[in-house]
Amino acid sequence: MAKHIRHVVIGNSAAALSAIKSIRETDHSSSIFLISAENCNAYSPVLITYYLSGKISRKDLFIVDDHFYNDNEVERIFGNKALELDPKKQMVYLEDGRKILYDNLLIATGASANYPNELRKNFQNVFTLRNIKDMERILKLSNKAGEIVIIGGGLVSLQIADALSKKKARITFIISSKQVLSRNIDVECASIVKKKIESRGISIYFENEVKEIKKIKDKACLITNSGKDLKADMVIIGKGVTSNTQLGQNTSIKINKGILVNDSMRTNIENIFAAGDVAEVNSLLIDESDVFLGWLNACEQGRVAGLNMVGCKESYRGGLNENISTIFGLNIAAVGFSRSNGNKFEVLKFSDHKRKVYRKLLLDNNKIMGTVLLGRIEDAGLIRNLIRRKMDISFYKDKIISNLFNLGKILIPLTNR
Amino acid sequence: MSKILTINVEKCTGCRTCEIACSLKHAGEFNPARSRIHNISSPEEGFYLPVACLQCSEPFCVQICPNGAITRDEITGIVKILEKRCVGCKMCLLACPFGSITFDSKEEKAIKCDLCDGEPECVAFCATGALEFKEAEIAVKFKKRALSDRLKEIYKGISFKEDLELVR
Numbered sequence: 001m002a003k004h005i006r007h008v009v010i011g012n013s014a015a016a017l018s019a020i021k022s023i024r025e026t027d028h029s030s031s032i033f034l035i036s037a038e039n040c041n042a043y044s045p046v047l048i049t050y051y052l053s054g055k056i057s058r059k060d061l062f063i064v065d066d067h068f069y070n071d072n073e074v075e076r077i078f079g080n081k082a083l084e085l086d087p088k089k090q091m092v093y094l095e096d097g098r099k100i101l102y103d104n105l106l107i108a109t110g111a112s113a114n115y116p117n118e119l120r121k122n123f124q125n126v127f128t129l130r131n132i133k134d135m136e137r138i139l140k141l142s143n144k145a146g147e148i149v150i151i152g153g154g155l156v157s158l159q160i161a162d163a164l165s166k167k168k169a170r171i172t173f174i175i176s177s178k179q180v181l182s183r184n185i186d187v188e189c190a191s192i193v194k195k196k197i198e199s200r201g202i203s204i205y206f207e208n209e210v211k212e213i214k215k216i217k218d219k220a221c222l223i224t225n226s227g228k229d230l231k232a233d234m235v236i237i238g239k240g241v242t243s244n245t246q247l248g249q250n251t252s253i254k255i256n257k258g259i260l261v262n263d264s265m266r267t268n269i270e271n272i273f274a275a276g277d278v279a280e281v282n283s284l285l286i287d288e289s290d291v292f293l294g295w296l297n298a299c300e301q302g303r304v305a306g307l308n309m310v311g312c313k314e315s316y317r318g319g320l321n322e323n324i325s326t327i328f329g330l331n332i333a334a335v336g337f338s339r340s341n342g343n344k345f346e347v348l349k350f351s352d353h354k355r356k357v358y359r360k361l362l363l364d365n366n367k368i369m370g371t372v373l374l375g376r377i378e379d380a381g382l383i384r385n386l387i388r389r390k391m392d393i394s395f396y397k398d399k400i401i402s403n404l405f406n407l408g409k410i411l412i413p414l415t416n417r
Numbered sequence: 418m419s420k421i422l423t424i425n426v427e428k429c430t431g432c433r434t435c436e437i438a439c440s441l442k443h444a445g446e447f448n449p450a451r452s453r454i455h456n457i458s459s460p461e462e463g464f465y466l467p468v469a470c471l472q473c474s475e476p477f478c479v480q481i482c483p484n485g486a487i488t489r490d491e492i493t494g495i496v497k498i499l500e501k502r503c504v505g506c507k508m509c510l511l512a513c514p515f516g517s518i519t520f521d522s523k524e525e526k527a528i529k530c531d532l533c534d535g536e537p538e539c540v541a542f543c544a545t546g547a548l549e550f551k552e553a554e555i556a557v558k559f560k561k562r563a564l565s566d567r568l569k570e571i572y573k574g575i576s577f578k579e580d581l582e583l584v585r
Contacts, residue, residue: 018480044483050504055525060504063485295508299481324511331520333511377507382516 005030007309008092008100010082010247011108012036013045014295015276015302017064019106022306024072030310032074033100035092038131039079041065046295048135049156052142053163061132082109085247087269104271104309107248107259108302111241111277111293119151119213119237123220126213126235129156138236145169145233149222151210153180157238158197158327165200165328172230173197173204174222180204183240184323185332185372186339188351189358192374196328196356243278243291256280258291263315265305273309275301284318284388285336285369292319317388324380330356333380336387337362337370345369366394419494421553422530422537424467428547431458431465435539435548442538443528444521451521453530454539467539467548469530470517472496478509478518478529494553497531500524 007023007030009016020032043061050056069076077094084093085105092100113128125145127138142148142164150157153175161171173180179190180197194204205228213235214221222230243258254260254268258280265273265281276298280291297319307314324333337345338360345362352358357375361368361383367390371383386393436452444451454469472489476496479487486502487509489495498509498518505525509518518529530537532550540550 014483021480046483046506046508047504050506056504060484060502063483295483296481296512303480322511324507326505326507326525329522331507331522333507335511377510378519379516380511381509381513381518384511385514 005103006033006101007031007104007106008033008035008102009106009108010035010092011106011110011276011278012038012042012078013108013110013276014298015108015110015279015305016106017042017068018299018302019108019273019275019306019309020072020074022303023310025307026312027310028073032072033077033102034069034074035077035080035082035094035100037079037081040132041069043132044295045130048129048132049159049163052135052139052160053166082247085251085253087251087253087272090271102271105273106302106305106309107267107272107274107278108276108298108305109244109247109278111243111291113237113241114239115237116239119210119235123213123215123235125220125233126237128237129160130241138234141234142167142169147172147219147230147232148234148236149174149220149230149232150236150238151175151222152238152240153177153182153204154238154240155181155184155323155325155327157236158193159325160236160238161197161202162328165202169233171202172232173202174208174210174224174230175204175206176209178206181332184321184334184338185374186360189332189338189360189372189374192353192356192358193327193330193332196330200328241277241293243280245278248274256289260289263304263318264308264313265301265316266308273305275305281316281319284320284390290319292321294322296322320384320387322384324377331373331375331377333371333373333377335371335380335384336368338372343369363393366392368393419492419553420532420535420550421472421494422469422532422540423549423551425547425549426464426466428545429456429465429467430545430547431456431460432544434542434544435467438538438542439530442533444523451523451528453519453528455519468515468517469539470496471515472530472532477512477514481508481512483508493532493535495532495534496529497534498527498529500526503527
């Protein structure tokens with residue numbers, strides 16, 4: 001008789017859920033144990049800032065309900081952190097002392113918000129935003145706060161500012177680079193976004209680093225390297241995230257920035273897999289490995305991991321930086337490279353600052369390596385597909401450029417006039 | 418058997434009545450920007466192609482929607498965005514390999530063709546019969562084949578074969 005297989009999944013978000021779905025596509029006899037540090041059903045981190053802005057209610061954050069776990073025959077072990085892992089014994093040790101045996105393990109523990117040590121003071125009004133708890137604390141305080149300082153100018157920071165700008169607080173950004181969204185978009189596109197943010201009465205200090213946060217009475221006092229001091233009732237830190245690789249540490253699992261996996265999402269240990277924000281995968285575009293954050297990457301990686309866990313051979317094409325969002329009414333999409341980064345890319349560009357439309361394609365040897373779209377983002381999926389399939393567009397190059405722009409014309413800029 | 422939207426490129430004149438009819442039905446105004454069907458025209462080549470969601474049988478958008486707001490009806494095959502659940506995060510815009518999902522900035526929601534739940538308005542108003550709503554029979558499969566060949570010709574060098582397999 002075949003041995004009864006135990007799949008253990010650690011984490012309860014995009015990668016974990018899609019792994020469970022793909023395991024159950026073919027395998028109904030094995031057991032699935034789902035371990036999560038948070039004591040609730042899966043919610044969508046994508047939606048957190050929508051809750052902050054009041055667009056959705058708390059219950060709408062949850063993407064699956066009890067039925068999902070029951071229908072997929074998943075045993076939930078929630079509110080319980082996996083502390084240690086012993087690959088030899090095939091055992092996971094939980095916070096409450098329990099030991100869970102596995103045949104296949106998927107580490108999908110995600111990433112945590114960076115909290116620089118120098119800013120780590122025991123103030124109740126300094127936050128990072130990554131999970132429901134953070135968000136609820138921010139929500140509670142934001143109604144009272146008069147001055148809010150946001151450190152970092154990434155996507156989540158801007159989304160928070162957008163959500164909080166509807167309240168009465170004054171918002172100030174302190175950003176270490178020369179532009180907003182430096183990880184996602186190029187300088188020119190960022191200048192359009194910057195103008196839009198400033199038009200909402202939000203100030204931005206570029207090339208500024210916060211050295212220290214002091215507590216003066218009830219306020220936080222931020223001291224920057226340029227000598228500018230700022231007072232705030234609330235400070236939100238958006239300085240990127242780091243993969244939660246702790247479980248793999250002190251084991252033989254290979255870890256770099258994230259847990260290293262091959263294109264089957266398998267680590268160097270045969271029956272241990274990793275997917276999502278915790279996994280370091282090969283890049284789709286260049287010969288490098290990296291952690292590729294985001295919901296779509298996590299969904300795809302989780303699916304590949306799940307299929308391989310039940311013995312189906314499925315390969316991951318490789319990670320791609322990809323983001324899509326609306327910030328202060330501006331639709332932004334970026335896939336792959338947003339700037340040349342020392343590579344000799346051919347650049348095809350269309351920009352109309354007045355209408356707030358910006359479109360850029362980066363080509364290498366007639367293959368699209370990246371795109372930045374602002375305003376008209378309808379083609380984002382199509383371009384992403386062309387990038388992923390590494391299609392040679394040389395036969396069609398002139399057309400694809402004009403066609404993309406024509407397509408934009410046909411669709412009429414939907415927004416931002 | 419489920420019905421599908423078929424497009425006869427030879428018959429399309431690029432009048433864009435389909436866009437007008439669609440936007441009136443769904444958005445309550447004559448505004449092609451809010452239509453779920455889009456006519457990609459190339460007048461210099463005399464080529465017009467109305468495109469709408471292909472209603473994939475294993476839709477990536479359904480798999481990835483962070484809010485479970487996109488569903489596929491097993492019987493009709495219709496892939497639909499549940500307006501009430503959509504928060505406008507646009508992940509599906511990025512996920513759709515065909516660019517078939519657009520964003521309605523007025524409602525702040527993703528929109529796509531849902532075949533008007535089985536009675537497509539665009540078909541009713543298509544004057545030349547380029548758009549039809551038919552049983553997905555073998556004959557239709559031949560038509561799709563013809564369309565994919567035509568597309569291949571147009572998109573020389575770019576092979577959508579793998580994608581078209583998805584919907585065939």
